[in-house]
Structure formats: C-alpha cells, structure tokens
Amino acid sequence: MPKTYAQLRNEMEALQHRMEAARRKEGAGALKEIRKLASLYGFTAEDVFGDGPKGGTALKTSSQAPTQDGPKYQDGHGNSWSGRGPRPRWLREALERGEAIESFLVAAEGTGGVSAANRRAPAKKRRSAGRRPAAKKASRRTAEAPGRKAASKKAAKPAARKRKAAVSAAAEAPEAGAAE
Numbered sequence: 001m002p003k004t005y006a007q008l009r010n011e012m013e014a015l016q017h018r019m020e021a022a023r024r025k026e027g028a029g030a031l032k033e034i035r036k037l038a039s040l041y042g043f044t045a046e047d048v049f050g051d052g053p054k055g056g057t058a059l060k061t062s063s064q065a066p067t068q069d070g071p072k073y074q075d076g077h078g079n080s081w082s083g084r085g086p087r088p089r090w091l092r093e094a095l096e097r098g099e100a101i102e103s104f105l106v107a108a109e110g111t112g113g114v115s116a117a118n119r120r121a122p123a124k125k126r127r128s129a130g131r132r133p134a135a136k137k138a139s140r141r142t143a144e145a146p147g148r149k150a151a152s153k154k155a156a157k158p159a160a161r162k163r164k165a166a167v168s169a170a171a172e173a174p175e176a177g178a179a180e
Contacts, residue, residue: 073104080106 003011038048071080079090081104087095095101 071106073101074106075104 034048037043072083073091074080075090075094077090079088081088081091091101091104094104
C-alpha cells in the first residue's frame with residue numbers, strides 16, 4: 001500500500017534528525033583532526049581562515065586568473081580600460097579624432113615615476129615579410145570530368161609530352177606522304 005503524504009513527511013523529519021546527529025558526530029572528529037594538524041604545522045586561525053600563509057605565496061587554482069592592479073589607459077573624464085579585450089568606445093572615438101593612444105597611458109608604480117607622455121610606445125606586431133597566409137587550393141576533381149579521377153602531377157607531365165609528340169608527328173606525317 002502506498003504511503004500517505006503525512007507518513008512521508010514524518011519519515012523525512014526522522015531522516016533529517018538522523019542526518020544532523022551524524023553531521024555533529026563526524027564534524028567533531030573532523031574538527032579534532034584539523035586542530036591536531038594545525039598545531040602540528042604551527043598554523044594560526046589567520047593562516048587557516050585568512051588571506052593565505054604568511055611569508056609564502058598563496059596557492060592558486062587554475063581557474064583563478066591573475067589580476068591587474070588598475071587600469072592601463074585612462075582619460076580625464078573617469079573612463080578607463082585595462083588594455084584587455086576590445087577597445088572601449090571612448091578610446092576608439094578619441095583615436096579617430098587623432099589623439100595618440102600613448103596619451104592615455106597611466107603611470108604605473110613600477111615605472112620609476114616615468115609619466116605616460118615620456119614612456120615608450122608599445123611595440124606593434126609585425127608580420128614577417130616572407131610569410132603570407134596560405135591560399136586555399138582548389139580540388140582537381142572539380143576541374144575535370146565528373147567521373148574521372150584526378151591525375152597526379154608527375155603522371156600528368158609525361159602524358160602531356162607524349163600527346164604533344166604525337167600531335168606534332170601526326171602533323172608532319174601527311175606532309176611527308178604528300179612529298180613522295
């Protein structure tokens with residue numbers, strides 16, 4: 001016989017009480033183990049719950065991206081850009097007006113007090129002169145008859161020479177026969 005709603009609710013409450021008791025019991029053992037390990041390695045509460053270990057580097061996971069301290073470019077109206085991603089509208093419009101991007105550089109702490117105007121411009125990416133983007137090659141099958149397989153280049157050259165020789169020989173043959 002199926003259970004009623006009231007019976008299911010009573011079972012769920014009983015299970016919740018059992019779950020809470022198991023959590024308290026297991027949690028006490030886990031806390032005891034954590035305290036033991038913290039005292040063994042000399043960790044303080046700040047080491048465990050604070051900003052990471054003192055005197056060492058904080059552990060980073062691969063999902064954490066490095067962060068920058070502040071914006072790389074700023075204008076006088078409070079607009080800023082980190083230098084990553086597409087250029088914002090305010091910067092694109094300023095560049096279209098003829099302003100130099102270097103005029104928006106922010107002096108960083110590590111620049112030794114060099115102002116944005118005196119800082120060297122970032123290097124532009126150059127494409128090597130010898131390399132060009134590869135062009136797509138057309139399939140040879142599309143150029144030939146639909147049912148015919150494409151011939152390789154090596155096989156095509158001797159065949160073309162043979163045809164030329166046969167045509168020129170055929171052209172000379174009637175002339176030779178007429179001369180006799």
